[in-house]
Amino acid sequence: MSAVVLIAGMKAYGQELERPFILVKSSEREQILDKIKTESWANDIYLSLKSKSDIEVNLFYKNPTAYIKKLPFNWSVGSKNSFPPFMETVHVVNGKQRNLDNATDEEWQPAELLIQHLQIALDCSMMYYITQDEKYAYVASTILYSFTKSVRKSELSEWRGRGGWLFPYDGFREVREIGYKLPLIYDFIHPYIKKEGRTFDIIKNQNVDFPISEVQEVFKTYATMSVDYGHTGSNHSVLEATSLVFNALAMDDYAERERWLSYFLTENTEHQDALNVMALNYKNQGDIWPETSQYLNHSTAKITKLMLVVNRYKPSLKLGRQYPNILFALPRLEYFVYPNGEIVRWGDGHRKGRALYEAYENAYLLAKMDSLTALQEKFAPLLINAIASGKYKRKSPEALFWHTDIADNQSTTIELPRTDRVYHAGIVLQRNLSVTNKPKDGLMGFVGGAHMVHGHAEGMNIELYGEGQVLGVDHGRNRYGKDIHENYSRLFAAHNTVIVNGSSQGEGGWVNLGINTVELISMEPRVGEQAVSPYHSFSQTSFEDDKGDKAEATQERTLALIRTSPTTGYYLDVFRSKSRLPNEYHDYLYHNIGDKLVFETKGLGFKRTPQRYQANADREWIRNSMYRNPGWHFFKDVKTSKPFNDDVKATFHTKKLKSETLYMQLHVPGFENREYTKVKAPTTFESPEPYDNLPTPTMVIRNKGEAWEKPFVVVYEPFNENEKPTIKSVEKLEENNIYKGLKIVSHTPSEKLTQYVITQSKNAVYKDKDLGIYFKGTFAVITLNKNNNLKSIYIGEGDKLTYKNKSIETDTTKSFYKTY
Structure with a gap:
């Protein structure tokens, strides 16, 4: 009744x-x-x-x-x-x-x-x-x-x-x-x-x-x-919903209005998702729309606005109370930013963006209508601060109709966590902001890769930040449908990843770009947990490169961020890859904005090899369906070394920025069967001027045979023209001819450091009697001072570490850090 x-x-x-x-x-x-x-x-x-x-x-x-x-x-x-x-x-x-x-x-x-x-x-x-x-x-x-x-x-x-x-x-x-x-x-x-x-x-x-x-x-x-x-199943339903809702509400017959409005609220069709299905993308508080950056916030903002419109039409629906996680998703993109404010990029995502403060205000109003105190308290201070700082100025007619001064005296700033994840994109990010509070002194990088609408077949990709810029870059995208977008931007060669047997590709799924999701093996600190060390963090991830039938590879990547002073630090990247096919070979790619890549190691014997990456240049291309994988036929000015087994040092020079000259120096421990190639890759979209119109210097390391026991290992150190690189030497640690880690000597602005950085697969063991090291675990750093006395021990994940007379046992679920 x-x-x-x-x-x-x-x-x-x-x-x-x-x-x-x-x-x-x-x-x-x-x-x-x-x-x-x-x-x-x-x-x-x-x-x-x-x-x-x-x-x-x-x-x-x-x-x-x-x-x-x-x-x-x-x-x-x-x-x-x-x-x-x-x-x-x-x-x-x-x-x-x-x-x-x-x-x-x-x-x-x-x-x-x-x-x-x-x-x-x-x-x-x-x-x-x-x-x-x-x-x-x-x-x-x-x-x-x-x-x-x-x-x-x-x-x-x-x-x-x-x-x-x-x-x-x-x-x-x-x-x-x-x-x-x-x-x-x-x-x-x-x-x-x-x-x-x-x-x-x-x-x-x-x-x-x-x-x-x-x-x-x-x-x-x-x-x-x-x-x-x-x-259905993409942002198309969201983008079409505005027309659906407004046209439904314009119908004068009440029964017709309600019937058409139901297609937004609950009635799903094979061509249009309703709100109850859209909301499934926000299952947990903090979940975001599962696409790339410009679409995820745009989609959530549009849904929020329509929820407000419909709630105002019929307040008894209480849509804010039904779907609060949609509103909680709005500020999440503000957490996926580098110290300079640019956005972590995956798929078709943009480098730059802005907080959608009008959407925040719509969310605040909806929360107020439905008496959602936690959401009001979340958005009110963000809006007050944005208005006071000039970041947000109300400009739209909707603001005139809906919004008014917010009666809240709270203030808050977004505190960026040490680690975070973009789950649907497979992204695991690490950051270490300096005590100087200067963006140029911050460090940050991520590993990621997954399939989604507007995603790329990118493999297990990284980006690296240094000296106020994203230096190790993902290519991004420009206009859809163009040759470069279809056959480069979307494919493996445009990313900092590993290509297996020259054949890594996407297959199936959205526009035939399907890849597996990068999976987390371990990390420290875990998202939402306190870091044990102010100087160290790491992640270890895995990926199956099994699309098509010519790669068939298992991969594992360890990315570590190690700060050595308030203004210096470095990244360590260890990429393991092995194929289930015979005659395997693996290519490690790294793109860095800049003018040139200089190999400082002598004896590499570079020669022009213009046909090296052209095998698929004329392969059939069907838009949104069939591609010229892996995309590296776009590389120009290709020069390749002779086979080289020794350690290599190289530097990317970035001298045309308005601010200052920057460098990214690479230390690559030597292994047998390695060849080094330097190329000019296509321009990286949304780079700082003038690099938004210049080719991107890129390094490719080829390993003939498996790259698991002898993985790709690269130490990256960013520095500027007013500084000198702090890393003086990098020496690999091996046991029974199997890679185990590195000895890295640094001269920071204040001290000399010697660090033993051990990077293994989960539960592996490393023993070195001469160094007095025993470690069972995934990641650890032993740091010595200038007198070679123990300064600190960091265990990101491990059971036991012994260094000379110091022995530490820890639960594998816990990390450890101690200074001496």
Whole structure:
């Protein structure tokens, strides 16, 4: 009985609502006017909106017919005394229809004209709501009327399940660019239409009644495009949901409105995920949308905004209380940043980004509506600090309608943890911020790799930071669909990884780029736990390179971050790789922004080898399906050494930065059957100037045979022109001809250090009677001072370590650090 009463009450509530109510209600107008009078930021938004709208209103009133005829009508089609259809927006490549990602300016022009005029109508409709001046409603209604008349002359395309109405080969783009604006215009000017406000018909050259029934059909068509087209399991459902929700709410029939709105809330189709399925990506507090950086926050922000819109429409839903983890996800990207503020990059992700403070404010408002105290306390101080520091300035009409000063006196800063993980991307990151608090003195790196929408076939990849820049870089991406994006950016060769038998590739999954996820074996400190040492951290990860049938490799990577002073430190990378196939070989790749790579070791005998990486350069390429793996045919100026067994030292020079000259020095312990190649790889996207237009110096080390007992081992030390590198020597530690670790001697600004860094697979044992070392475990560092006296012992993971007369036993689940 109570359920029936509740449903009846909800129905009555929905029927009684007077428009507008999608973004704002009539009853809220006085509060908004008061904000405009009393809050400078609100007045700025209003004046900006008014200025833009008044320019267009004046142009319209001078000649309404000429103004509306700027819309992209196709006058060559249709009868003389009726509205013609619009010109279609299409992109053609080699005679084939494509989506509009890479459309030319000429191809995009019809869409641009429509989008501009619909935005004008939306601006004017909001000005009508604020001012009640009917001149704005007259302009908005005339544009919406003209659009309605013409758009209904077109047939909805069913092209590959992704067709549109005006963009017949990209309905996904149409709902994002056009579909969501129409219902908002209608909602704002509905009071004008309801009292028989007139609209101008350029064909009849007179004012007419607005055709409500016709525009309602337009709303249903755009809602249909979201529900019945497209695909699920990606951000596409999120990006189409705005058009779906707004068009559903624009429907005047309550039953129809509720039916279409259910496709956002609970009713899933084979082409559209509803909110209850989207929310599964946020199973645990702190989970994020499982794509690359620009999509994960963008998606969460859009979902948050729609939750707020629907919650305002029907507060009884309490969507914030139903799905709080969506809101908790919003600030997570602020934790995946280097000391200089740039973003950790994986897949198609960007290097730069900004916190979506407007989304934070939407989340705060939703939390306030649903009495979620923890979320209010999380977002309030972040917003207060952002506004006070000038990082966030309210600019959108939604801010004018929804937001107000936050009554909270808390302040907070985001404290970046020593380690963190991006679980869906396989990323394990480490950072060590200096006590100097200078970004240039911070150290940070990560290991990662996984398959996802917009992910790359990257293998077990790393990035390394030093001296205020991301130096060891992931290539990133530019425009979709281009040869370099499809056959380099997305493939193994664009990443700091290992290519096996020249054949590492993705297979299956999203656009046939599927790879396995990098798995964590061990790390210290674990995420959320206190570090045992202020100077050391490490991670050990594994990866199966088994896509296609020519790599078939098992891999393991240990990345350690070791600080030696407040301004110095180094990275140790140990990459093990072995194939199950005969005649195996492995190539270790490292890309570093810079001008050149200089090998300081003599006797390598480099010679030009232009054909070394060209075997697959002419392989068949089918967009989003078949690639020229592994992508290294893009390497230029290829020079390869003779086989070389001894230790190697090399340095990347980066001299053209505006700030200062930087270097990344590499120490590579020698092993048999090694060849070294230096190449110019393609430009790394979003690099600091001028490296965003220069090739990327890259080193490739080839190991013939397995690289497990004799892994790739590289010590990386960043330094600048005002410093000298601190590492004086690197010597490998072996037992029975099997690699076990390194002896590294450093002269820091304040002291001389000798460090024995032991890097083994889990539960392995290393014994050296001459050095007096016994270690059973994964990772440990023994540090001696200038007099070779014991300074400290660090055990990242291990059972037992003995150094001369010191013996430490620890539970393998715990780490250890002690100074002497």
